[in-house]
Structures are given as structure tokens and as C-alpha cells.
Amino acid sequence: xxxxxxxxxxxxxxxxxxxxxxxxxxxxxxxxxxxxxxxxxxxxxxxxxxxxxxxxxxxxxxxxxxxxxxxxxxxxxxxxxxxxxxxxxxxxxxxxxxxxxxxxxxxxxxxxxxxxxxxxxxxxxxxxxxxxxxxxxxxxxxxxxxxxxxxxxxxxxxxxxxxxxxxxxxxx
Amino acid sequence: xxxxxxxxxxxxxxxxxxxxxxxxxxxxxxxxxxxxxxxxxxxxxxxxxxxxxxxxxxxxxxxxxxxxxxxxxxxxxxxxxxxxxxxxxxxxxxxxxxxxxxxxxxxxxxxxxxxxxxxxxxxxxxxxxxxxxxxxxxxxxxxxxxxxxxxxxxxxxxxxxxxxxxxxxxxxxxxxxxxxxxxxxxxxxxxxxxxxxxxxxxxxxxxxxxxxxxxxxxxxxxxxxxxxxxxxxxxxxxxxxxxxxxxxxxxxxxxxxxxxxxxxxxxxxxxxxxxxxxxxxxxxxxxxxxxxxxxxxxxxxxxxxxxxxxxxxxxxxxxxxxxxxxxxxxxxxxxxxxxxxxxxxxxxxxxx
Numbered sequence: 001x002x003x004x005x006x007x008x009x010x011x012x013x014x015x016x017x018x019x020x021x022x023x024x025x026x027x028x029x030x031x032x033x034x035x036x037x038x039x040x041x042x043x044x045x046x047x048x049x050x051x052x053x054x055x056x057x058x059x060x061x062x063x064x065x066x067x068x069x070x071x072x073x074x075x076x077x078x079x080x081x082x083x084x085x086x087x088x089x090x091x092x093x094x095x096x097x098x099x100x101x102x103x104x105x106x107x108x109x110x111x112x113x114x115x116x117x118x119x120x121x122x123x124x125x126x127x128x129x130x131x132x133x134x135x136x137x138x139x140x141x142x143x144x145x146x147x148x149x150x151x152x153x154x155x156x157x158x159x160x161x162x163x164x165x166x167x168x169x170x171x172x
Numbered sequence: 173x174x175x176x177x178x179x180x181x182x183x184x185x186x187x188x189x190x191x192x193x194x195x196x197x198x199x200x201x202x203x204x205x206x207x208x209x210x211x212x213x214x215x216x217x218x219x220x221x222x223x224x225x226x227x228x229x230x231x232x233x234x235x236x237x238x239x240x241x242x243x244x245x246x247x248x249x250x251x252x253x254x255x256x257x258x259x260x261x262x263x264x265x266x267x268x269x270x271x272x273x274x275x276x277x278x279x280x281x282x283x284x285x286x287x288x289x290x291x292x293x294x295x296x297x298x299x300x301x302x303x304x305x306x307x308x309x310x311x312x313x314x315x316x317x318x319x320x321x322x323x324x325x326x327x328x329x330x331x332x333x334x335x336x337x338x339x340x341x342x343x344x345x346x347x348x349x350x351x352x353x354x355x356x357x358x359x360x361x362x363x364x365x366x367x368x369x370x371x372x373x374x375x376x377x378x379x380x381x382x383x384x385x386x387x388x389x390x391x392x393x394x395x396x397x398x399x400x401x402x403x404x405x406x407x408x409x410x411x412x413x414x415x416x417x418x419x420x421x422x423x424x425x426x427x428x429x430x431x432x433x434x435x436x437x438x439x440x441x442x443x444x445x446x447x448x449x450x451x452x453x454x455x456x457x458x459x460x461x462x463x464x465x466x467x468x469x470x471x472x473x474x475x476x477x478x479x480x481x482x483x484x485x486x487x488x489x490x491x492x493x494x495x496x497x498x499x500x501x502x503x504x505x506x507x508x509x510x511x512x513x514x515x516x517x518x519x520x521x522x523x524x
Contacts, residue, residue, distance in 0.1 A: 014224040036222030043341060043353065051346055062350050103514070119349070123357040 014039070024065055026093050029138030037132045041124035046116050053095075053109040053117070060098030060105045061122040066090050069115035075107045087112070096143055099125065201480060206325035211367040213238075213330050231331045239323065249398075256392060270427035355498045362494050366487055370405055376450050377404045377442060381414050384438035390418055391425050400442070406482055407466050411446070415439040461489055 018035045021027050030038060042065070047053060054060055056076055064071075068090050074082045085107055088094060098105055099122055120139075129136030193200065213234060220230040337356060344352050378401025385393035396417045404410025415436060422431035461469070466486060473485030 009225050009229055011221075011224055011226045036224060040218060040222060044338060045341055045349065047346060053346060054350070055347065058347070058350075060350055061354060101514070119353065121350070121353045121357055123354065123361065127361070 020067065020091075021065075023091050024093060026063075026065070026139060026142050029142065030135050034132065034135050037128065037135055041128050042118040042120055044116065044118055046114065047111040049111055049113050049115075051111050051115075053111065053115075054105050056106065056108045057104045059102060060095055061102055062095060063093055063099040063120045063125075064095045064109070065093045065118040065120065067116040067118060069111060069113045071115060071117075072110050072112050073107050074110070082108070096146065100143060100147075197477065202321040202325055204484060205322045206329050208367045208371075209322060209326035210329035210333060211364045212371055213326070214333065214364065215368070217330060227334075228331055231327065235323070235327055249394075252394060256395065260392075268424075270424055273427045351498075355495070358494050358498050359491060362490055363487065366490050370486075373446070373450050374401045374404045374410070377401055377410050377446055380445055381411070381438070381442050384442060385414075385418060385435075388434045388438060390435065390438075391421055396421065404446075407470070407486055411439040411443040414442065461486065461493065465489060 014036070017039055018032065021035060021038065022032075027035075027038065044067075047069075053064060053071065056074075066088050071088045071092075071094070073085045073088065073094065075085055077083050094109060095105070097103070099120070102122065125136065125139065129140065213231075216234060217227060217230055221227055340356070341349060341352060378397050381400040382393055382397035385396055390396070396414060399417060400410045400414035403413040418435040418439065419432050422435045425431060466489070469485040469489035470482055473481030473483075473488070475481070477484075
């Protein structure tokens, strides 16, 4: 009887989605019970091979979490070619910079095979921050740590050029 | 700006859909009300969904609960209405006598031509009302149709809502996905808040009006308060309708201007409480519309679609405002009119 009720009432996708999202580093600070709120904020979409998820220069407001397939990230070079920056695997996320500052995308993302993604849109993230602050804070903290780590890595690899950029900016 | 075929196609589809909806607007009412019902129910469904329950059984159980509660309330209200109708029939001679006395007292204060017109034609009004009862009863059939259709359509709206949203997002070209998501989330947030807010506000106003009318001892307080609550769905109208109905009852019940003044005081108090306490609390997160825009929307709605235009003028105005708020920044940023500025501290604070 209890098993029958469980089969009728419980969502079989719930645990599958939760297990997948628990593996995504962005959501590591979120407890098991809170994942239901996160599902409400995510939207699922499929892309065909070769389809562009977003173009470099487009204004974006969403973060993408790769569920299945592979996504190629490319950027236009000064010569007019495109350079491949990375190929992303399931569980990776991308597009976080535009989610935060709503400025143009710095690279192009294209599906190399049939791809399934979850989209976390800015409005939904803001709603999470207001309605379930613990989840919002966990995501925001992780994003801030990621950006800080990137900056630190950049200053360590090219300290002089960055220092001169800061000096030049101060002069302006 | 270069209008290519890819840009024109969605525009043509949008115009065609708008024209089609305009042509069939007379049959859209049950669908719009079902949408409002779906907005009202969806937070409850979400409450269970975030806890890992499947949407379909939750919606079915909630519907059984709602229909049961509604049927019980309807039965109780019908019982009270029948009881009070019996009471009204018993007290009618007294009311007519009191009303006659009040009119006689008013004779000296009111313009005699106007008074004579009312006295002359007033005798014929009951007959006229009775003669129109059959057509009124027939006119109730569409209302009953709506009463049964709305929960039926609403059930599918609530059950399938997220699937339809996902289908729309899958259908649009990937380049417009983020813009469409922005539009959908903003519309969903603002309309959802508006619909839930307006229903909660109507309930609160009805309760306060009931308390006020009951406190001054007005007859048929419950019925008048229910009408006040329903009428309050149209901004500013609830307390006004309450004064018209309550004033009429007060005139017959007490036969004095003092009774009318008591009803007026209650209605003014309801209006102030609504403005100062209920609206700021209930509607704080909904789309804010300037009062002048609300009046303009109400007048335009009435002019274009009559009563139903009046009823849906404000939510439609909210939708238009959200559409403009979403489309205009997107249009400006898409075509390079503006570039979002980086944080100003970037030039001042060194990288440490």
C-alpha cells in the first residue's frame, strides 16, 4: 500500500535530477531538502548538433548547466578567425559572467552533438536569493569564489601586464 | 535596422495571432478566468512539488478539495440567501412603509421635478423588474457555463503549465531563448502576483465590509459584502457598489439620512483601509501602475470591450507595461544603442 502510494505521489525524476545537480560544483552548498526549490528555477532545453547556444557579443542573462552532450566554446581572434577555448562536458556550467553583469557574451557556445542543458535565468536567481536566501547565497558565493580564483590565476600568470593596465586606468 | 525574413516571420505570426485573438475575444473569457485560477492555485502546487511530489496527483487532490469547499460554501450561502429572502418577504411591508416615510421627508429637500419623476415611474419599476426576470434567468446560463468551464480548463492549465512553457522555449530559435525567458519570467511574476494580490485584496475588502455593515446593524450584510468583494476586482469600484447597495437597504431599513451616513462612513473606512493597509501589503510586489494609467486603462477597456474590458483592463495594462519593460532594454541593447556600463569601482580599486 505504502509502495503503491509512493509510486503514485512521488516524482521519479526528482531523485535523478537531484543526484545530477549534487555533482555540479555550483550547487555544492545546497542541502538535499532544498533542491526542490532549485528545480523550480531551472528550465530545460535541448539543442541540435551545430546549434549555437549563444553568440559572442550577444547580451545574455542566463547561466547554462550542461546535462548531456558536449559544448564547444570559441572566441573570435584579432585576425578574424575563431579560436577554440574549451570543450565542456556534462556537469560543467558556463555563461556565468553575463548572468551577473548582463553584459555581452565574451565567447560563442555551440553544441557539437545533441545537447541537453538547464538554464538558470537571472530573474529566477534573484527570486531564489529573495525567497530561499540560503540557496541564493550558496550560488552567489560559489560564483564570487570562481571569479576571484580566475582573477588570481590571471595575476599570477601575467602580473606585470595587469599591473600596467591598472596603472593606465588610474591615469585615466 | 535591417528587417530580414527571419525577423519578419515572428512579427507576422505575432500580428496574425493578435488578430485571431481579437476576432474570438468574446469566447476567451473562460480561458482568461481559467488562467487566473491557475495563477491562484500554482503556489500551492509548487509547495508540494518542491518536496518531491508529482504534479498531477497534487493538482487532482487540490481540485477535489477546492470543489468540495466551494460546493459546501455555495450550499451554505444559498441556505442563508433563502432564509434572508424569506425574512425580506416578511418585512417588506415595514420596509415599504419606512421607505415611504424617508421619501416623504426627502420631498422638501430634493428638486420637485426629479422627485415627481421618481414617484411617478417608481411604481412601475417592480413590474418592469419582474417582467425581465425570465430573460435575466436565461442570461444566467452563460454564467453557469463559465462556472463549470473555468475549473475544467483551469485544471489543464495548472497540470500542464510548465510543459507548455518548456514547449514554447524549445520552439523559439536559440538566439531568442534568453529574451523569451526574460519575458516569460517577468510576465509570470508580475501577473501571478497581480492575480493573487487582487483576489486576496477582494477577500479582505469583503471581510472588512461585512464587519462594518454588521457593526452598524445593516440588513443583508453578508450578501452586500460578497458583492463588494467581487466588485473590488475592478479598482475603486467595490466600496462604491457597497454604498449604492448598502445605502438603498439603509434607506428602507431605517428610513433616515442618518442610516445612509452610517453606510457612507463604513464604505469610506473600507476604502481608506484598502488604500493604506491592504494594498501596500498585498500588492507591494505586483506591477505598479499610476492611478491615472489605471483610470485610462479602465476607460479604454470599457470603450473597446464593455463590461469584460472593464474587468480585465488593469491586468492587460500590467502585461503591456511588462512587455515594454522587457522589450525596450532588449531592443536597445540588441541594436547597440546602449552598452551596459561596468562597475565604476573597477578604475579605483586595485586588484588585490
